[in-house]
Amino acid sequence: MHSQAPTDDFVRPPGTGTQQRRSRLCFELLSCAWKGHVLVGTDAASVTAEDALVVRNAGRGARAHRCLRCDGWILLPAPTEPSRATVAGRDEVVLPTRGRPLKSRVVLRLIALTRAFNVLVLLLVLGGVVAVLANQTALRETLVVSAASLQEIIGGQTVGGLQSLLSGDAGPLWLVATGVLVLLLLETVEGIGLWRATRWGQYLSTVLTTLLLVPQVLQLSSSASPGTIIGIVVNVAVVLYLLVSKRLFGLRGGLPAEKAEVEHDVSWDALARDLPPGSTATPALT
Numbered sequence: 001m002h003s004q005a006p007t008d009d010f011v012r013p014p015g016t017g018t019q020q021r022r023s024r025l026c027f028e029l030l031s032c033a034w035k036g037h038v039l040v041g042t043d044a045a046s047v048t049a050e051d052a053l054v055v056r057n058a059g060r061g062a063r064a065h066r067c068l069r070c071d072g073w074i075l076l077p078a079p080t081e082p083s084r085a086t087v088a089g090r091d092e093v094v095l096p097t098r099g100r101p102l103k104s105r106v107v108l109r110l111i112a113l114t115r116a117f118n119v120l121v122l123l124l125v126l127g128g129v130v131a132v133l134a135n136q137t138a139l140r141e142t143l144v145v146s147a148a149s150l151q152e153i154i155g156g157q158t159v160g161g162l163q164s165l166l167s168g169d170a171g172p173l174w175l176v177a178t179g180v181l182v183l184l185l186l187e188t189v190e191g192i193g194l195w196r197a198t199r200w201g202q203y204l205s206t207v208l209t210t211l212l213l214v215p216q217v218l219q220l221s222s223s224a225s226p227g228t229i230i231g232i233v234v235n236v237a238v239v240l241y242l243l244v245s246k247r248l249f250g251l252r253g254g255l256p257a258e259k260a261e262v263e264h265d266v267s268w269d270a271l272a273r274d275l276p277p278g279s280t281a282t283p284a285l286t
């Protein structure tokens with residue numbers, strides 16, 4: 001390991017020499033705007049050439065730190081009271097999610113939010129059923145109308161036709177309450193699984209959404225409202241996205257291909273590959 005001597009000359013951080021265009025939505029930048037940059041070496045007493053991938057001396061007592069998520073180079077003063085001698089080693093750093101895995105996480109969380117909405121609707125419906133069981137008819141009307149209004153907003157028909165169910169057409173109310181409760185629990189677990197980007201959550205969501213598509217499609221024969229059609233289109237898109245993009249059931253190489261994609265985008269090799277044009281991993285500072 002050889003030391004990189006501090007210099008009095010100001011050294012431009014990588015990526016500041018030429019203008020770079022980003023033509024697509026950059027989830028890394030959005031994530032950093034929300035959670036802050038992920039920097040290493042801000043607490044280190046010295047920085048060497050071996051750290052050049054993530055932090056460099058920039059001259060005049062400053063350091064350029066590379067954000068491990070968005071690749072932005074942030075100019076900061078060297079610490080006056082460093083808590084460690086050298087920059088943290090690669091085995092000490094947990095790399096943040098970036099690239100395709102980050103984009104996929106955002107999409108999964110958007111799907112999870114729609115599930116949270118379904119849970120809210122189901123809670124209102126369950127409240128309506130319980131209200132009927134407790135002979136609170138006026139309360140039932142309020143809750144069920146609220147649930148129907150909410151469903152109209154996103155077009156989801158997870159519990160379509162509940163008015164008829166509650167009027168007694170679908171059997172004993174306790175049976176309806178049990179069905180709604182089971183669906184509520186499943187949607188909750190699915191939402192949590194998707195939010196945390198788990199594999200089981202993606203499988204559960206695919207199966208559950210496919211099953212819920214059946215009553216939605218059947219409903220088309222009685223009422224082809226815009227809400228129903230939008231709901232079907234969204235759910236079909238969700239199922240296709242999960243199957244194809246997340247490579248479920250062995251599609252497109254399955255889990256091994258999924259892991260390879262994560263390794264390709266979230267790794268030290270990816271950081272070395274994604275250096276801005278014109279900068280090297282071991283710059284020769286004067």
Ligand SMILES: [Zn+2]
Pocket residue numbers: 028029032036037038067068069070071072
């Ligand atoms: Zn960043």
